[in-house]
Amino acid sequence: MKSALKMFLFAAVIFAAAACDKKETENYLNLSTEKIGTSAASGSQDITVSSATPWQAMSSDTWCTVTPQEGNAGKTVVTVSFEKNTSTTARTATLTFIGSAEKRLLTVNQAGTSTGGDDGDGDDDDQQGDTHEDAKANRWVYEQLCEWYLYNTELKSAQPTDYNKNCDEFLSDMLLGLKTNTLDGGTTEDGEKYVYSYIERYSNSTRAASNFDPTFGFDFLFDYADDKSADLYARVLFVLPDSPAQKAGLKRGDKILKVNGSTITLYNYENFVSDMLYPKSGATLKVSLSGGKTLSMTAAEIPFTPIVCHKTIAHNGSKVGYLMFNAFEAGYASDGSSHEYEDQLEEIFAGFKSEGINNLVLDLRYNGGGYLSTAQLLASLIAPADKLGSVFASLTYNDEIMGKYSSEHLGSKIYFSTAQAGKTVGMQKIYVLATNMSASASEEVINALRGIDVEVVHIGTTTEGKNVGMDYFGETFGAYYYEMWPVTFISSNAKGFYQYENGFTPQYERDEWDYETWYDLGDEREALLSVAIDLIDGKTPAQAADTRAVSARHLAGQKSHARIRGLRNNLK
Numbered sequence: 001m002k003s004a005l006k007m008f009l010f011a012a013v014i015f016a017a018a019a020c021d022k023k024e025t026e027n028y029l030n031l032s033t034e035k036i037g038t039s040a041a042s043g044s045q046d047i048t049v050s051s052a053t054p055w056q057a058m059s060s061d062t063w064c065t066v067t068p069q070e071g072n073a074g075k076t077v078v079t080v081s082f083e084k085n086t087s088t089t090a091r092t093a094t095l096t097f098i099g100s101a102e103k104r105l106l107t108v109n110q111a112g113t114s115t116g117g118d119d120g121d122g123d124d125d126d127q128q129g130d131t132h133e134d135a136k137a138n139r140w141v142y143e144q145l146c147e148w149y150l151y152n153t154e155l156k157s158a159q160p161t162d163y164n165k166n167c168d169e170f171l172s173d174m175l176l177g178l179k180t181n182t183l184d185g186g187t188t189e190d191g192e193k194y195v196y197s198y199i200e201r202y203s204n205s206t207r208a209a210s211n212f213d214p215t216f217g218f219d220f221l222f223d224y225a226d227d228k229s230a231d232l233y234a235r236v237l238f239v240l241p242d243s244p245a246q247k248a249g250l251k252r253g254d255k256i257l258k259v260n261g262s263t264i265t266l267y268n269y270e271n272f273v274s275d276m277l278y279p280k281s282g283a284t285l286k287v288s289l290s291g292g293k294t295l296s297m298t299a300a301e302i303p304f305t306p307i308v309c310h311k312t313i314a315h316n317g318s319k320v321g322y323l324m325f326n327a328f329e330a331g332y333a334s335d336g337s338s339h340e341y342e343d344q345l346e347e348i349f350a351g352f353k354s355e356g357i358n359n360l361v362l363d364l365r366y367n368g369g370g371y372l373s374t375a376q377l378l379a380s381l382i383a384p385a386d387k388l389g390s391v392f393a394s395l396t397y398n399d400e401i402m403g404k405y406s407s408e409h410l411g412s413k414i415y416f417s418t419a420q421a422g423k424t425v426g427m428q429k430i431y432v433l434a435t436n437m438s439a440s441a442s443e444e445v446i447n448a449l450r451g452i453d454v455e456v457v458h459i460g461t462t463t464e465g466k467n468v469g470m471d472y473f474g475e476t477f478g479a480y481y482y483e484m485w486p487v488t489f490i491s492s493n494a495k496g497f498y499q500y501e502n503g504f505t506p507q508y509e510r511d512e513w514d515y516e517t518w519y520d521l522g523d524e525r526e527a528l529l530s531v532a533i534d535l536i537d538g539k540t541p542a543q544a545a546d547t548r549a550v551s552a553r554h555l556a557g558q559k560s561h562a563r564i565r566g567l568r569n570n571l572k
Contacts, residue, residue: 018408029102036106040113042084049076053100054450056267064093064108080108088112089542090132092166098267103190110163136520137477139163141171141199141484144473150487151181152398171199183468183501184487196466197486204481211299214281217243218250219366230266233257237519238308238521248297253518258288304329306341309522310348312355316537321357322529323348323423324521325378328370328441342377349381352425360425361532363521364432365460369440372414372469378492379445380417384426387452388416391494393444395469416452429455431532434504439464444491446504451493458506459531465503467491508541
């Protein structure tokens, strides 16, 4: 049986190392191996770097180093050294090798020191050769997936032979090896495969410590400063209300050039992601902006809010409701007892209704997904009253599950909520701002509304294309709690349409990165919102007039939806 009944539509991107046999292009960069496994003892291993250009290397952890850290074109033998692991916990380090146009990753997996003991749960830790502390959890993972994973048929015929891996590595390696899981994940612009299914491990003490994660309260993407240098900047996408970042004066559109005194470059930008998105409580951050301003802020445990901005815009005799909704979250309580964000949604739409809005702009441009129930609520607050009770989504599980359980048991038929009768704003047409960062539950809302013949005008760029959802499974092994979200179902609308795995294409394509000036979210001059306003006015939308001098080659690989989760309280 499933460990829980929560259904989740969220594009959590898990990257895997690229295949070893790379085609040697003009600017090739290849490694003789992309994975090293070692015991807990200290040691070293030589590998060969083959490159057409000069290269640099960096390590994610101090216990694992590479010598030399840079080299010229040709073949270079480098030494990967690792310190003794005195902990019983296995650990992983990632070495990043960067050339002029290529990047390669080398993963070093080091076992923990064996204790030969028992963790007190009544199981033999050494059964079947299990030595890694995640081994028993991995066997549980495989058991659950064999029953519930959408592509369980191939999975059951490809039983793992090695359970002694970190749980996230075990899951991704197993699923990336399948050929039939065509809808679970995709391929990055760099050619690396990923899956949406993911697992996280928490110490029991950490899980109970706080409802909130420390945060500075902003999100960003990296971009090249120009077309010639390796210098980057971090562009601020949004700033949460009442967050440390907002109080420090950080604003949407700001360009961060330095973090804690260090210039951001192609060779070090990955080191700054955790500094800015995943700080420890009380950590300080100093950012230097273009124009010379420097801001300082201190991380705080504050409630995440998915409602970044909402307002009613009076424009040329029309009343336009605008909502920037950034994640499909009900509330912050781990047991689902809090629905404060859903309550806020209802209050916002009650305000829209009382103000008599006749147009609605729904901004989902950075929304990577979330709970299906919250998506159902939002769509029900938008839908025409006579469509409430219609099919919102039909969920199709694997053949075994569909044959074993009833529709009622699975909750596989979901309807526009009749509880919202009298509350819905009853739109026949809405404007949705969505981009390649819009995924899963965001796409579900678009698809569900189109399924009941609401005209959805899409402004932005092509969406992620995640037409599958996940169920929650949780279990404790020893001192850790394992939370797994595998892809378990395909979602279709009232018309049976689900074939949007390549994303929804906008009727009006606009990329905010083509604009140098970024206005606040909700400002009528803002790049995407201004298109909606023009359409409401009956005008032909203007093209980007304030375009950047350099190409829009921002590091799309760094926009993974998992990064947005840095501002979310963890789902536990």
